[in-house]
Amino acid sequence: MKSTISNTLQKLSRRNEPYVFLVLMLLCVLIEIRSGQFFSSNNLVDIASAFAVPGLFAIGAFMVIISGGIDVSFPALASLSVYATTKFLLDVNYQGGVWLAILIALALGAILGAFNGLFIGYFRLPALIVTLGSSSVFKGIMQGALNSKQLTVIPIGMKNFGTSSLFIAKNPVSGLTSRMPVAILAFLIVLFLVYFLMRYTMFGRGLYGIGGSEISAHRAGFGVRNTKFIMYVMVGMIASLAGVMRVCMMQQAHPTNMLGMEMNIIAGVVLGGTAITGGRGTLLGCMLGTLLIVIVENSLILIGVPTSWKSVFTGLLIIIGTGVSAYQVSRMNRVRSVETVAKEVV
Amino acid sequence: MAEGLLRAVDIYKSFVGVQALKKVSFEINPGEIHCLAGENGSGKSTLIKVISGVYSPDSGYMEFGGKRYEKITPIDAIQSGIQVIYQDFSIFPNLTVMENLAFNSELADRRKIVNWKRMRKIATDAIAKINFKVDLDAMVGTLTVAEKQMIAISRALMFNTKLIIMDEPTTALTKREVRNLFNIILKLKERGIAILFVSHKLNEVFEISEKFTILRSGELVATGSTADLDSEKFSFFMTGREFQKKTFVPLNVSKEPIFQAKGIGMKSAFHDVSFDLRRGEIIGITGLLDSGRTELALSLFGIRPIDHGAVLVNGEEVKIINPQVAMQHKIGYVPEDRLSEGLFLTQSIADNIVISEIDSLANKIGILDHKRRSEEIERWVRELAISTPNPDNACQTLSGGNQQRVVLAKWLALNLDILILNGPTVGVDIGSKHDIHGILQKLAEEGLALLIISDDLPEVLENCSRILVMKSGSIVADLDAAKSDEKTILSYMM
Ligand SMILES: Nc1ncnc2c1ncn2[C@@H]1O[C@H](COP(=O)(O)OP(=O)(O)O)[C@@H](O)[C@H]1O
Numbered sequence: 001m002k003s004t005i006s007n008t009l010q011k012l013s014r015r016n017e018p019y020v021f022l023v024l025m026l027l028c029v030l031i032e033i034r035s036g037q038f039f040s041s042n043n044l045v046d047i048a049s050a051f052a053v054p055g056l057f058a059i060g061a062f063m064v065i066i067s068g069g070i071d072v073s074f075p076a077l078a079s080l081s082v083y084a085t086t087k088f089l090l091d092v093n094y095q096g097g098v099w100l101a102i103l104i105a106l107a108l109g110a111i112l113g114a115f116n117g118l119f120i121g122y123f124r125l126p127a128l129i130v131t132l133g134s135s136s137v138f139k140g141i142m143q144g145a146l147n148s149k150q151l152t153v154i155p156i157g158m159k160n161f162g163t164s165s166l167f168i169a170k171n172p173v174s175g176l177t178s179r180m181p182v183a184i185l186a187f188l189i190v191l192f193l194v195y196f197l198m199r200y201t202m203f204g205r206g207l208y209g210i211g212g213s214e215i216s217a218h219r220a221g222f223g224v225r226n227t228k229f230i231m232y233v234m235v236g237m238i239a240s241l242a243g244v245m246r247v248c249m250m251q252q253a254h255p256t257n258m259l260g261m262e263m264n265i266i267a268g269v270v271l272g273g274t275a276i277t278g279g280r281g282t283l284l285g286c287m288l289g290t291l292l293i294v295i296v297e298n299s300l301i302l303i304g305v306p307t308s309w310k311s312v313f314t315g316l317l318i319i320i321g322t323g324v325s326a327y328q329v330s331r332m333n334r335v336r337s338v339e340t341v342a343k344e345v346v
Numbered sequence: 347m348a349e350g351l352l353r354a355v356d357i358y359k360s361f362v363g364v365q366a367l368k369k370v371s372f373e374i375n376p377g378e379i380h381c382l383a384g385e386n387g388s389g390k391s392t393l394i395k396v397i398s399g400v401y402s403p404d405s406g407y408m409e410f411g412g413k414r415y416e417k418i419t420p421i422d423a424i425q426s427g428i429q430v431i432y433q434d435f436s437i438f439p440n441l442t443v444m445e446n447l448a449f450n451s452e453l454a455d456r457r458k459i460v461n462w463k464r465m466r467k468i469a470t471d472a473i474a475k476i477n478f479k480v481d482l483d484a485m486v487g488t489l490t491v492a493e494k495q496m497i498a499i500s501r502a503l504m505f506n507t508k509l510i511i512m513d514e515p516t517t518a519l520t521k522r523e524v525r526n527l528f529n530i531i532l533k534l535k536e537r538g539i540a541i542l543f544v545s546h547k548l549n550e551v552f553e554i555s556e557k558f559t560i561l562r563s564g565e566l567v568a569t570g571s572t573a574d575l576d577s578e579k580f581s582f583f584m585t586g587r588e589f590q591k592k593t594f595v596p597l598n599v600s601k602e603p604i605f606q607a608k609g610i611g612m613k614s615a616f617h618d619v620s621f622d623l624r625r626g627e628i629i630g631i632t633g634l635l636d637s638g639r640t641e642l643a644l645s646l647f648g649i650r651p652i653d654h655g656a657v658l659v660n661g662e663e664v665k666i667i668n669p670q671v672a673m674q675h676k677i678g679y680v681p682e683d684r685l686s687e688g689l690f691l692t693q694s695i696a697d698n699i700v701i702s703e704i705d706s707l708a709n710k711i712g713i714l715d716h717k718r719r720s721e722e723i724e725r726w727v728r729e730l731a732i733s734t735p736n737p738d739n740a741c742q743t744l745s746g747g748n749q750q751r752v753v754l755a756k757w758l759a760l761n762l763d764i765l766i767l768n769g770p771t772v773g774v775d776i777g778s779k780h781d782i783h784g785i786l787q788k789l790a791e792e793g794l795a796l797l798i799i800s801d802d803l804p805e806v807l808e809n810c811s812r813i814l815v816m817k818s819g820s821i822v823a824d825l826d827a828a829k830s831d832e833k834t835i836l837s838y839m840m
């Protein structure tokens with residue numbers, strides 16, 4: 001009995017999630033002590049609402065990284081599809097609900113994702129090169145063909161969706177209120193679906209397999225090309241959904257506003273223990289890592305750290321986070337070589 | 347089915363510019379252990395891939411279970427009961443043992459949804475078949491090579507397997523693990539499963555296989571029952587060359603020892619080791635894996651410095667505290683695992699040869715003298731007969747034997763007095779092994795002092811003038827090679 005407990009502990013200590021969780025808790029407590037504001041209901045709701053869009057992006061980035069790929073094009077992809085959607089709906093003077101915006105954006109996202117998937121999956125080009133390229137292409141289309149400018153008015157359906165809330169939290173001390181946006185539901189639904197996909201379908205396990213060894217996956221009879229292609233389509237759709245949520249919540253469509261987010265999102269995913277080399281990592285860890293980044297981005301101001309310092313903190317977090325996982329890998333290897341030697345001698 | 351599990355007839359297969367298989371026929375019966383041998387590049391892997399449907403032959407046909415196939419697809423092959431275990435085992439290092447075991451059969455059943463309970467059951471059943479004990483939740487990347495191989499075998503057995511093909515299954519295994527593998531192969535045989543395994547190690551071929559097939563440059567040179575084979579024939583079939591064994595006779599042995607070890611020791615590795623080494627001599631040091639022989643070699647070269655006794659070079663005491671000091675005193679070391687220790691595999695052959703003498707090739711102001719560099723490279727490629735179309739090719743394009751020659755060249759370019767070789771022909775094919783032995787003997791005749799650490803007894807007997815046998819960290823016998831034999835050495839080793 002005792003040994004099973006220590007066994008479990010040992011196994012846990014080799015994973016990243018407990019460390020990230022610990023750091024996260026420490027940070028929260030620190031902010032709480034310094035400001036007394038962190039655990040107030042409205043701040044928590046604010047964080048949740050700030051988390052929805054990066055959370056969605058992170059889910060997509062997570063899938064790609066697990067499969068051994070990388071995607072730096074998702075902010076551009078999301079910008080393009082949501083911008084095109086909004087503009088189109090404005091042009092036709094659409095007065096209906098948000099669902100049409102979501103559908104169009106999902107369809108566009110699928111097409112743009114298929115563009116990535118075609119080159120990476122079928123033509124076997126390196127994912128980083130392809131997505132760097134497609135990122136430029138997407139931006140180019142947006143600025144060139146669509147002649148993008150900030151759209152300060154968005155269709156009424158999107159506007160209403162953006163202002164509707166699940167509930168409102170009020171801070172009894174300061175009297176400040178915060179709305180929990182309905183958009184959080186989109187995040188939760190995608191989170192649940194992808195969790196199921198990654199854990200309970202051969203498709204998801206196949207992504208892990210491909211990330212671990214593409215050759216082995218191929219020899220096992222797995223459709224590596226198709227799987228990658230479909231994955232990039234899905235990721236395009238998730239990113240576009242995130243784009244729609246973002247525009248609804250901001251109440252305006254800004255063509256460049258999301259660009260540049262890719263670094264922090266990928267950092268969060270890696271921080272949560274997802275191996276950048278592919279094949280290893282959990283959605284839970286990925287969410288914790290992303291949450292950590294979001295809190296640093298949004299709450300340091302509560303303890304009086306100027307916003308200009310944000311990037312320093314984010315950078316430090318990334319170094320520490322990757323350091324911990326590198327240390328774990330080396331420790332695992334050491335344990336292993338000792339075991340091997342022991343077996344040799346016996 | 348009374349006879350003939352698989353027959354491949356008159357198979358031809360070519361790649362751009364290479365005729366990999368020329369009219370090769372091959373036959374295996376149920377429950378037969380068959381060894382496929384041949385030097386590197388002789389077409390063994392290609393034959394395996396034709397049989398398992400990865401490549402389709404240019405001409406020829408196959409019969410499996412009485413059915414004739416002009417060409418077979420990988421799916422056909424699996425459904426006919428052929429399973430291939432590749433050298434890399436086709437595992438997923440990032441997944442658990444359980445998933446690695448269950449993945450293929452889940453795919454074969456075209457499952458879309460994962461049921462973890464069912465996976466666990468599949469995995470448990472799979473390892474039970476060969477009595478393999480392993481934590482199903484362990485990450486496969488953390489297991490030993492042998493354990494990974496067991497996983498690959500268990501996985502292969504989950505299908506209605508009639509033939510298991512293993513490509514060089516013993517290369518990365520220790521002796522004990524090879525033993526274990528052979529036991530499993532024998533058990534599979536009892537169940538009527540045929541095993542085709544690729545190996546070019548003589549002792550393994552004799553020990554386990556009943557039938558053999560030898561390829562050379564894509565052609566079938568011999569096939570038959572192992573009982574009719576002996577080591578001379580085997581070497582001849584493999585290489586097409588007759589080897590006379592050339593036993594080393596020391597000719598120009600110097601009067602004064604060039605190197606002396608006086609009671610040297612290193613904590614918990616070896617102790618009280620003394621010997622003299624003269625120019626023109628080849629001393630062999632042998633012993634079991636844990637006898638301290640490798641540690642001794644590492645100490646002599648300064649990688650793990652001694653903490654007792656003294657080392658004399660040319661009669662003067664020298665403290666060899668690191669490899670630089672060893673090299674200053676013209677001592678060189680060719681490591682056992684040349685792949686990981688001795689070479690920069692992705693760099694060119696040329697650069698690998700000149701890397702350790704790079705300083706002496708530079709002129710006064712430190713600029714590399716290109717003419718001298720290419721002279722040096724040319725000289726060593728010629729002298730050691732390194733077979734490459736172009737010395738600027740990456741080292742990894744060479745076969746094992748040729749890589750070993752590059753390591754030798756790298757050290758010889760330094761004009762050494764003393765050369766220590768640890769397992770000089772481990773993993774090297776017969777032809778190259780013979781050539782390397784010739785080179786070593788020639789070097790000794792030219793006045794080099796050599797120290798060979800090896801557990802290949804025929805090798806030390808043939809190439810050394812004296813043999814030191816180590817056991818539990820000390821020298822237990824100092825034998826005249828000409829007057830001893832394997833039995834004597836073994837009796838001291840054990
Ligand atoms: N896919 C390929 N493309 C081109 N040449 C190949 C290919 N596979 C093998 N060869 C060539 O065919 C010959 C036989 O190779 P192989 O069957 O791998 O030999 P072995 O397994 O006996 O070492 C070699 O000359 C090799 O270079």
Ligand SMILES: [Mg+2]
Nearest residue numbers: 387390391513
């Ligand atoms: Mg081969």
